[in-house]
Amino acid sequence: MATIELRDVTKDFGGVQVIHGANLSIEDNEFVVFVGPSGCGKSTLLRLLSGLEELSAGEIYIDGERIDHLPPARRGLAMVFQSYALYPHMTVYQNMSYALKVARKSKQEIEEKVRAAAEILQLTELLDRKPKALSGGQRQRVAIGRAIVRDPSVFLFDEPLSNLDAKLRVQMRIELTNLHKQLQSTMIYVTHDQVEAMTMADKIVVMRSGHIEQVGAPLDLFNKPVNKFVAGFIGSPAMNFFKGQIISADEGTYEAQLDNGTQFKFKAQAGRLTVQDSIDLGVRPEDLQPGNTGAGTLMGKATAVERLGAQTYAYLSSPINENMIIHYAGDLDIQSGEEIEVSFNLDSCHLFGPDEQRIEFEG
Amino acid sequence: MSTLNKKSGDLGTWLMHIFLGVNAVIMLYPIIMMALSSFKTNQEIFSSPFSLPKSFSFDNFAIIWSQTNVPRYFINSTIVTGLSVLVLLVVGTMAAYALSRYKFKGNIMISLFFLSGLMLPLRLAIIPLFIQLKALGLVDNLLGLICIYTAMSLPATVFIMTGFLRSLPSELEDSARMDGASEFRIMVEIMVPLITPAMVIAGIYNAVPIWNDFFFPLIFIQSPEWKTLAQGLTAFFGEYSINYGVLYAGLTLAALPIMLVFIVQSRRFIAGMTAGAIK
Amino acid sequence: MAQRTATIKTPFENALARRRQLRKLWLVFLLFPAIAILLTFVFLPMASAILYSVYEWDGLVRGEFIGLGNFQKVLLDPRNNQFLINAFFNNVKVFIALMLVQNGLALILALFLAREPKGYRFYQIAFFLPVILSTVIIGFQWKLFLNPIFGLVNTLLRSVGLGDWAMPWLGLPETALGAMILVNAWHWVGFPTLVFLAAIHRIPKDLIEAARLDGASEWMIARDIIWPLMAPAVTIIVVLTFIGSFNWFEIPYIMGGLEGSPAYSTDMLGLLFYRTAFGSVSAGNSDFGTGSALAVLIFIFIFTFSTIATRYLTSREVELS
Ligand SMILES: Nc1ncnc2c1ncn2[C@@H]1O[C@H](COP(=O)(O)OP(=O)(O)OP(=O)(O)O)[C@@H](O)[C@H]1O
Ligand SMILES: [Mg+2]
Numbered sequence: 025m026a027t028i029e030l031r032d033v034t035k036d037f038g039g040v041q042v043i044h045g046a047n048l049s050i051e052d053n054e055f056v057v058f059v060g061p062s063g064c065g066k067s068t069l070l071r072l073l074s075g076l077e078e079l080s081a082g083e084i085y086i087d088g089e090r091i092d093h094l095p096p097a098r099r100g101l102a103m104v105f106q107s108y109a110l111y112p113h114m115t116v117y118q119n120m121s122y123a124l125k126v127a128r129k130s131k132q133e134i135e136e137k138v139r140a141a142a143e144i145l146q147l148t149e150l151l152d153r154k155p156k157a158l159s160g161g162q163r164q165r166v167a168i169g170r171a172i173v174r175d176p177s178v179f180l181f182d183e184p185l186s187n188l189d190a191k192l193r194v195q196m197r198i199e200l201t202n203l204h205k206q207l208q209s210t211m212i213y214v215t216h217d218q219v220e221a222m223t224m225a226d227k228i229v230v231m232r233s234g235h236i237e238q239v240g241a242p243l244d245l246f247n248k249p250v251n252k253f254v255a256g257f258i259g260s261p262a263m264n265f266f267k268g269q270i271i272s273a274d275e276g277t278y279e280a281q282l283d284n285g286t287q288f289k290f291k292a293q294a295g296r297l298t299v300q301d302s303i304d305l306g307v308r309p310e311d312l313q314p315g316n317t318g319a320g321t322l323m324g325k326a327t328a329v330e331r332l333g334a335q336t337y338a339y340l341s342s343p344i345n346e347n348m349i350i351h352y353a354g355d356l357d358i359q360s361g362e363e364i365e366v367s368f369n370l371d372s373c374h375l376f377g378p379d380e381q382r383i384e385f386e387g
Numbered sequence: 388m389s390t391l392n393k394k395s396g397d398l399g400t401w402l403m404h405i406f407l408g409v410n411a412v413i414m415l416y417p418i419i420m421m422a423l424s425s426f427k428t429n430q431e432i433f434s435s436p437f438s439l440p441k442s443f444s445f446d447n448f449a450i451i452w453s454q455t456n457v458p459r460y461f462i463n464s465t466i467v468t469g470l471s472v473l474v475l476l477v478v479g480t481m482a483a484y485a486l487s488r489y490k491f492k493g494n495i496m497i498s499l500f501f502l503s504g505l506m507l508p509l510r511l512a513i514i515p516l517f518i519q520l521k522a523l524g525l526v527d528n529l530l531g532l533i534c535i536y537t538a539m540s541l542p543a544t545v546f547i548m549t550g551f552l553r554s555l556p557s558e559l560e561d562s563a564r565m566d567g568a569s570e571f572r573i574m575v576e577i578m579v580p581l582i583t584p585a586m587v588i589a590g591i592y593n594a595v596p597i598w599n600d601f602f603f604p605l606i607f608i609q610s611p612e613w614k615t616l617a618q619g620l621t622a623f624f625g626e627y628s629i630n631y632g633v634l635y636a637g638l639t640l641a642a643l644p645i646m647l648v649f650i651v652q653s654r655r656f657i658a659g660m661t662a663g664a665i666k
Numbered sequence: 667m668a669q670r671t672a673t674i675k676t677p678f679e680n681a682l683a684r685r686r687q688l689r690k691l692w693l694v695f696l697l698f699p700a701i702a703i704l705l706t707f708v709f710l711p712m713a714s715a716i717l718y719s720v721y722e723w724d725g726l727v728r729g730e731f732i733g734l735g736n737f738q739k740v741l742l743d744p745r746n747n748q749f750l751i752n753a754f755f756n757n758v759k760v761f762i763a764l765m766l767v768q769n770g771l772a773l774i775l776a777l778f779l780a781r782e783p784k785g786y787r788f789y790q791i792a793f794f795l796p797v798i799l800s801t802v803i804i805g806f807q808w809k810l811f812l813n814p815i816f817g818l819v820n821t822l823l824r825s826v827g828l829g830d831w832a833m834p835w836l837g838l839p840e841t842a843l844g845a846m847i848l849v850n851a852w853h854w855v856g857f858p859t860l861v862f863l864a865a866i867h868r869i870p871k872d873l874i875e876a877a878r879l880d881g882a883s884e885w886m887i888a889r890d891i892i893w894p895l896m897a898p899a900v901t902i903i904v905v906l907t908f909i910g911s912f913n914w915f916e917i918p919y920i921m922g923g924l925e926g927s928p929a930y931s932t933d934m935l936g937l938l939f940y941r942t943a944f945g946s947v948s949a950g951n952s953d954f955g956t957g958s959a960l961a962v963l964i965f966i967f968i969f970t971f972s973t974i975a976t977r978y979l980t981s982r983e984v985e986l987s
Contacts, residue, residue, distance in 0.1 A: 076561050078682070093681035097567030109558035113580045123566035170566075399884065403778045407785070410775060411792040414852070418795060420818060421807050436821050482700035485693050497697060504704050507712050508913060508968065510936075511961040514943050514954045515714030516707070518726060538707030541700055570692050599800035602915060606944070617802040621920070624806055634810065638803050649798050653791045656798060657860055664861045664902045 026087050026100065026177035026210045027052050028073070033082035035068055042068055044234045045082065050212070050227070055204050057221045058214045059257070060231035066214045069231070070180050073212070074103050086178065097123070102171035103180040106187065108163045110155040116142075116166050117151040123174045141172040144206070161192045168200075172207070181213040185220065193217075197224060218260045222246075230254050252380040255306045261337070261349045263306045263374070266322075270301045276386065280305075284344040286320045288370055291386045297377060306374035309337070309351035314358075318367030324348055326362045331355060340366070418642070425636035432631045447636035455626070456611050457637055460619030467529050467615055468598045471536040472590050478537070479544030480552075480586065484574055486545070487552035488560065498549075504542030509535070513606055520607065527609050535603055540593045547592065547662055551585035552578065591652075591659030598645060616641050715965075719958035726954075736959035740942075746956070749948070753926070753933045760847055760934070761911035768851035769858050769903055776862035777888055790863075794856035801853065805920030808849045812836050812921075836921055839931035846917050846932055853917075854910075858903045865899030866892055894982075901979035905972050912968050915940070935964050 028050040035043040043065050050056050058066040071077040073084060075096035084092040091099050110119050117138060124134045142148045145165040155163055164184060171179055184200075185193045201224055204211055215221055221228055222242045230237045230245065230253075238250045242258075249255035255263050268282035276294035280303055281287045297303070324340030336356040340348040350366055358364055375383040424432055425447055426440040451457045485491075486498050509516070516535065517526065525531030555578055563573045579586075604618035614622065620641060627633045649656045719736050722729035740746055779789060796804060811818045814834035823832045835845040869892060877887050915936035918926060924946055926933025941949040943957025 071561075074565060076564060090678060093678040093685075095567075095685065096565050101565070103562070103565045105558045105562060107556060107558050109556065109562035111559065111563075111577055122563070122568070126567045126572065170562075174566075400783075403781070403783060407775070407778055407783065407789055410771075411785075411789055414792050414796060414856075417807065417811060417818075417852075420811075433816050436816070436818055437825075478699045478703065481696045485696035489689075489693060491693055497701070500701070501704070504708055506969070507708055508909070508965065509708055509711070510913060510915075511939070511965045512708075512711035512715040514958050514961065515711040515718055518954075519707075519711060519714070521726065534703070534707050538703045541704050541708075545700060570689070595798055599798075599802070601800065601802050617800045620800075620802050620806060631810065631816075634806070638807055642799050642803050645798050646795065649795065650791065653787075653794070657790065657794055660794075660797065661857065661861050661864065664857075664906065665864045665899070 027085075028178065028210065028212075029085040029088075030069075030073070031083045031085070033069070033072060033084065034080045035065075035072055035077065036080045041080075042234050043072070046234075046236050048229060048236060048239060050210060053208055053210055055201075055211045055213065055224055055226045056229060057225035057227070058212065058229045058231060059216070059218075059221050060237075061257070062216075063233075064231045065234045066231055067182055070103070070182055070212065070214055073178075074101050074180055075099050076103075097126075100177045101180055102174050102176035102178075103182070104167045104171050104184045106183040108155075108167040108187075110163060110166055110170075112155055115152050115154055116147060116158070116169075119155070119166055120147075120151075120170050120173050123170070137173045137175075138169075141169045144172065144203070145169045160188050161196065164188060164192075164196060168203070172203075177209060179207075179209060179211045181211065183214050183216065186216065193220075200224065218258070221258075228258070230257060232257075248382070249306075249374065250382050252304055252306065252376040255374050255376070255382075259308055261309050261351065263308050264312060264345055264348045266305045266307070266344050268303050268305060270297050270299050270303060273297055273299050282320070282344060284322060284342070286322065288320055290370060290375070292375075292383050293386065296383060301378045303378070303383075304376040304380070306376065307368045307372070309349040310353070311372040312348070312350040312366050312368050314350065314352065314356060314364055314366055316365050316367050318369045320370070321365055321367040322348075323363060323365055326358050326360050326364060329356075329358050329360050331357075338364075340364070418646075421635055421642070422639050425632065425639040427632050427635075429630060429632055432635075447632040448640065450630075450633050451636055451640060455623055455637070456614070456619060457616070457623060457640065459612060460614050460616040460623075461640075463529060463613060463619075464598055464616040467532050467536065468594050471533045471540070471597050472594045474533065474537045475540050475544050475593055476586055476590060479541055479589070480548050480579065480582075482541075483545045483548035483552050484578070487549045488557075488574075488578070501542045501545045505546065509539050510602060517606060526607055527613060528607075529613055531607050532603055532615070535607070536593075536597045536600070540597070543663055544589050544593060547589045548582070548585060551582045555581055587655055588659040588662055591656055592662045595645065595656075595660060715958050715961050718954060719962045721955055723954035725952065729955075732955070736955045737963070739956050740959050740963065746942075749930070749933065749938055750935075750960075752930055753935045753938045756843065756926075756931075756933055757912050757914060757935050759843065760850075760914055761908060763844075763847045764851060764907050764911055765904070767847065768855050769907060771851065772855050772858035772903075773862055775855070775859045776866060777892065779859070779863050780866040780892075790860065793859050796853050797856040799853070801916035802920060804849065804853045805917050808845075808852075809836065809921050812845060837928055839929045842922060842928055843932045846921050849921070850914075850917050858907075861899050861903055862896060865896040869895045897979070897983040901976060901983065904979060905976055908972055908975060909968055912964065935960075939964065 028048075030046050030048040033043060033046040033048075034041065046069060058069065060066055068077065072079055072092075075092075075094060079092050082092070083090055086099065086101075111122065114122065120138045120141060121134045124137060129137075138151070139148070142151055145168060147162070147165055147169055150158060150162060150166075155166065158166065164187075167184070181200075185196050188196060197220055200213075204224075213220075213224065225242050227239060228242050228245050229239050232253050238245060238254045240248075245254060245258045249258060252265070256265070266282050266284075268280050268286075270278055271281050271287070272279040277289065277291055278297055279287060279289045282305060322342055322344065324342035326338050327341050328339040330337040333355060335354065336352045336358075338350045338352070338356065338358055340350065342348060348366075371385070375385065377383050420437075423440055424436075426443045426445070428444075428446075431441060482501070486494060486501075520526050520528075520531045520534070523531075525534060559577055559581075560573055563577045568576065599617055601615070601617035601621070604615045605621075608614055608618060611619075611622065620637060623637055624634060627637070718728070720731060720733055722732050722735070740750060775789075775793060779786060783789075812820075812835045814820060814832075814837060819835065820832035823829065833841065835841050873891055873895070874887055877891050882890065913936055914934050918932045918934050918937060919940075922928075922932035924937055924941060925948055926937055938949075939957060939960050940946075942953060942960055945952035
C-alpha cells in the first residue's frame with residue numbers, strides 16, 4: 025500500500041556522480057522492475073530508496089510523505105538481497121523474527137507473524153534450522169519471509185534469483201508473482217534477466233549509467249523504445265541495427281539510404297531530420313525474414329545456425345552489420361557459410377536519429 | 388595425503404623419519420624429565436636421574452601449595468592475563484570494527500597509527516613508562532601491568548581483528564539495518580558473534596606471551612603478594628635453590644595449565660601464535 | 667531553488683545532521699578507548715624516552731638539559747663503551763647463531779613436515795610445545811639440566827662414556843653463550859618451523875607437481891621452487907629473529923644473571939640497558955639519562971636495520987598470482 029516518488033535523486037560517491045537526477049513515480053501495488061547494464065546504478069537507486077545510502081541531492085516521497093531523512097527501518101520498506109544475507113548464527117525462526125524483536129513486539133505477536141509468513145512460504149518445517157542447513161531456494165524463501173513479517177508497504181529485491189539454478193528461478197519467479205498478488209504491496213525488483221523483467225513487471229525502468237532512459241509497461245518498451253539504447257537492451261536476442269543516411273528531406277517526407285545501398289522512403293515529423301543526418305534502422309531478429317518479400321533486403325553470410333526445430337536462429341555477417349541475428353519461427357534449412365538473403369518491412373522497423381532518439385513514422 | 392609425499396621407503400624418507408623422530412625426542416624429553424623429576428626426592432634426583440620416580444609422591448607439590456607463594460603468583464597471573472585479554476579483545480575489536488566497517492575521514496590515518504604501534508618496542512621505553520606509572524600510582528599494582536599489556540598488544544589485536552572483520556559481507560550489516568537494529572546491536576548481535584573463532588585466535592595470540600612475560604613484572608612489581616607466576620618463579624628459585632624436587636615441581640606446575648590447553652587446542656594455538664607472522 | 671533549500675529542507679537536513687552526528691559519536695566511542703590507551707602507554711613513553719635522553723637525571727628527578735651529553739657518555743666514555751661494544755658483539759653472535767641453528771633447523775624441519783609424513787600432527791605439537799612455555803620455565807629448567815655436578819646433561823654424558831665432555835657449561839666463558847643460544851633455539855624452533863610450513867603449504871601444489879613431472883629431484887624442488895616462493899615467510903622470520911636477538915634479555919638474565927656472567931661473556935644490550943637504567947654493581951647507581959640514551963640508540967639501530975632488511979628481503983619476493 026504505497027506510492028513512491030523520486031525527485032531529482034542524485035548520488036555521488038566521493039565526487040563521482042553515479043545517479044544523475046532520477047525522477048520516477050511508482051503507483052500503489054505496482055510491480056516495478058529495474059533493468060540496465062552492470063554498473064548503471066540499479067542497486068544504488070534501490071539502496072537510496074531503502075535508506076542504506078544517503079542522497080546527495082533530491083527527495084523521496086512515500087505516500088506523499090518525504091522520507092529521505094529517515095533511517096531504513098522507519099521507511100516501511102523491506103529488502104531482499106542477492107546473497108540472501110541471512111544471519112548465519114541464527115535459526116530460520118530467529119532470522120525471520122529479528123526485525124520484530126528489535127521493534128520490541130510481544131512474543132505472541134512475533135510468533136503469530138513468523139508462523140503466518142512461514143505458512144505462506146512453506147517454511148514451517150524449517151524454522152529451527154540454521155541457514156547453513158538449507159538449500160539455495162529455501163534460503164531465498166527465508167530471505168523473503170524475513171521481509172514479509174515486517175508487513176512492509178514496499179518490497180525491494182536486488183537480483184534475488186540470480187544465485188539460483190534455472191529451474192528454481194522459474195519456480196521462484198512464479199511464486200513471487202503470486203506473492204505480489206497475495207500481499208497487494210508495491211514491489212521494486214532489480215534483475216539482469218529479460219524474461220523476469222518482461223513477465224513479472226507492471227512497469228519496467230530502464231537505466232543506463234546513472235540515467236533513467238525509459239519507464240513503461242513491458243510491451244510498450246518492446247514496441248516503442250524511446251531510443252537506440254532501450255531498443256537494443258529490451259528484447260532477446262537483441263535488435264539488429266543498420267546504419268544509414270538521409271538523402272532527401274521534403275516537408276516530412278524523407279528518403280534514406282542504408283550503408284549497403286538499400287533505399288527507402290518514410291514520413292515523419294517535418295524538420296526532424298535533414299539531409300546527411302545519420303540514422304540507425306533497428307529490426308528485431310523476428311522481423312527479419314529469409315527471402316526478398318519485404319521492403320528492404322540485405323545479403324548476409326551465415327556464420328552459425330541454431331536449428332531448434334520449432335524455431336531457428338541464424339547468425340549472419342554482412343558488410344552493414346557483422347553480427348546480425350534472424351529468428352525464424354519454424355525450421356529453416358541453412359548451412360553455416362551459406363550466403364542468404366533476408367528482408368524486412370518498414371512498418372515493423374524502428375528508426376533512430378543522429379541523437380539516437382526514436383523517430384516516429386507518420387501516416 | 389600431500390602430493391609432496393610421493394615416494395616412500397627409500398633412503399631419503401628413512402633419514403627424514405629419523406631426523407624428525409630424534410628432534411621430537413629432543414623437544415619432548417626435557418619436558419618429560421622435568422615433569423618426572425617433580426615427583427622425585429632430592430636423593431632420587433641425584434642417584435637415579437633418568438629412571439621413573441619410585442613412587443608418584445605429591446610431596447613436592449604439597450610443599451609448593453602450603454609453603455610457598457606460588458599459588459598466589461598463579462592467581463595474580465590469572466588475573467593479569469585474564470583482564471588484559473578481556474580488555475584487549477573488547478577495546479581492540481571495537482576499534483577494528485570502526486576501521487573495517489565504516490568509511491570515514493581519517494580512517495587510513497588511524498589505521499596507520501595502529502600499524503605504527505606494531506613497530507615500537509615498549510621495553511626500550513621502560514624508564515618513562517616507569518615514571519609515568521609511578522605518577523599514576525600504578526607501580527607495584529596489577530592494574531599497571533594490565534595497562535601495559537593491553538597497550539602493548541593492542542596494535543596487533545586491532546590488526547588481526549580488522550582482517551577478520553573485513554571478510555564479513557556488508558549485506559549482513561545492511562540487512563540488520565533494514566531490520567531496524569541500531570549500529571550497536573548490529574555489532575554486538577550480528578557481526579561479533581560471527582568472528583568468535585577470530586577472537587579465540589587473537590586471545591591466544593595475546594594470552595600466551597602475557598602469561599609468560601616476566602620482564603615487565605620484574606620492573607613494576609616488588610611486593611611478593613603481587614608477583615606474577617613467571618616472575619615469582621625467580622624468587623621461588625632463590626628460596627629453594629637446593630631442593631631440586633620442589634624446583635622441578637614448581638616448574639611443572641607453572642607449565643602445566645598452558646600445556647594442557649595447548650594439547651587440547653593445538654590447532655588454534657598454532658594458528659593463534661603464528662597469527663602475526665603468517666599473511 | 668535556493669529559497670526552497672532555506673525553507674523546506676531545513677527540518678530534513680536537521681534530521682540528517684542529527685543522524686550524522688550520532689554516527690560520529692558512535693565512531694568516537696568505538697575508537698577512543700584504543701587510541702587513548704595506545705597513546706598513553708605506548709606513544710607517550712616512547713616519545714618521552716627521546717626527551718629523557720637529553721636531560722641529566724638524579725634518581726627519579728629530571729635535572730638539566732644536557733643535549734647529547736648522555737649519548738656521549740654511552741658511546742665515548744671508555745668506562746661505558748667497553749661494555750657497550752662487548753654486549754653489542756654478543757648480540758651479533760646471538761643473531762648469527764640463531765639464524766643458522768634455530769632457523770636453519772626450522773627450515774629443514776618444515777621441508778620435511780611439508781611432505782606430511784606419518785605422525786605429522788604429533789611432530790607439529792612436539793616441536794611447538796616449548797614455544798608456548800615461559801622463558802622463565804625454560805631458562806630455569808635448562809639451568810638445572812646444565813648444572814655441572816648433577817645436571818642431566820653432564821650425567822647423560824658420563825653415563826655414555828663421554829665423561830671428558832662433561833663441563834660446567836654455564837660457568838665457562840667459552841661455552842656459556844653457546845649453551846644459552848642452544849637453549850633459545852630449543853625454546854623457539856617450533857615457531858619458524860610452523861611459519862615456514864604454513865608458507866610452503868600455501869604454494870600451489872600443481873607448481874610442485876609440474877616440477878616433479880619435469881624430472882626435478884626433491885632437492886631441486888626445494889631449492890628452485892619452494893625456497894623462492896616462501897620468501898615472504900623468510901623475510902618475517904629474519905626480521906623477527908633480528909629484533910629478538912637485539913632485545914635478548916630473559917634467557918641471559920635467568921641463566922647468566924644481570925652481569926652477563928661468566929666474565930661478561932653473556933652480556934647483552936638488554937642487560938646493559940637494565941643495569942644502566944636501574945643500577946647495578948658494575949654500572950653504579952641508577953641513571954635514567956644514560957639509560958634513555960642507550961635505549962634510543964638501540965631503538966634506532968634495530969629500527970634502521972630491520973627496515974633495511976625488510977626492504978632488501980621483500981625485493982626478492984615473488985608475487986604468487
Ligand atoms: N560504495 C560505493 N563507493 C563508490 N562507488 C560505488 C559504490 N557503490 C557503487 N558504486 C559505483 O556506482 C555505480 C553503480 O553501481 P551499482 O552497484 O548501483 O550498479 P548496478 O546497476 O547495481 O550493477 P550490477 O548490475 O552489477 O549489480 C558503479 O559504477 C559502482 O562502481
Ligand atoms: Mg547491483
